[in-house]
Amino acid sequence: MRVFFALWPDPPATAALAAAAVELAALAGGKAVPAAKIHLTLAFLGDVGEDRLEIARSAASRLRCKAFDVALDQAGSFRGARVAWVGSRKPARGLVELHAALIGELAACGFPPDERPYTPHATVARKIGRPVERRAIAPIEWRARELSLVESDLGRGSYNTLAGWDLG
Numbered sequence: 001m002r003v004f005f006a007l008w009p010d011p012p013a014t015a016a017l018a019a020a021a022v023e024l025a026a027l028a029g030g031k032a033v034p035a036a037k038i039h040l041t042l043a044f045l046g047d048v049g050e051d052r053l054e055i056a057r058s059a060a061s062r063l064r065c066k067a068f069d070v071a072l073d074q075a076g077s078f079r080g081a082r083v084a085w086v087g088s089r090k091p092a093r094g095l096v097e098l099h100a101a102l103i104g105e106l107a108a109c110g111f112p113p114d115e116r117p118y119t120p121h122a123t124v125a126r127k128i129g130r131p132v133e134r135r136a137i138a139p140i141e142w143r144a145r146e147l148s149l150v151e152s153d154l155g156r157g158s159y160n161t162l163a164g165w166d167l168g
Helices: 011-028 050-061 093-108
Strands: 002-007 040-047 068-078 083-087 121-126 135-144 146-153 158-166
Touching: 002 050, 011 068, 011 083, 011 121, 011 135, 040 093, 050 093, 050 146, 050 158, 068 093, 093 135
Parallel strands: none
Antiparallel strands: 002 040, 002 146, 068 083, 068 135, 083 121, 146 158
C-alpha cells in the first residue's frame, strides 16, 4: 500500500483551492488536481506492508495535538516535480508542531524522515509546462480538526482514507 498522512481542507477551502488549481494549471500549462484530491501532506510513507501500516497507525494514535487554523497564502511551483502548489509563507504553529510530533513518532518506529525540509503545501496542478513564480494570493483558510492516514490507489487514481484522528 502506498500511504501518507494528510490534512483535508473543509468544503469552502476545497472550493477555493480547486479554483486556484484551475487558474494555476492554465497559467503553467498543466492539469488541475480534482477538488476531491486536494490535501496538505504531513508525511509520505510510500509503499508499506500491512504490518508497517499498523505501526504507523499506532504512532499517529499517540499524538496529542490541538486543532489549528491553516492559511495558505502563496502560490508557486516545484520545477523538478512539475507541479504547482498553494502554500504558506509562514506556516501555522499548530501545523509545524503536528508535523514535528508525527515525524518524531514515525522515526521512533523506524520510518525514516524525509531528507528535505518540510514545505507545507497543497499540490493543485500537475504536469506543468512552465514554472509559476512564487507570489502572494488571497489566503485560503480552514480549521484543521483531523489527521488522516490515506492510501493512494495508483490503479484507480484515487485516495482512500484508512484512518483518522481528531485534533482535540
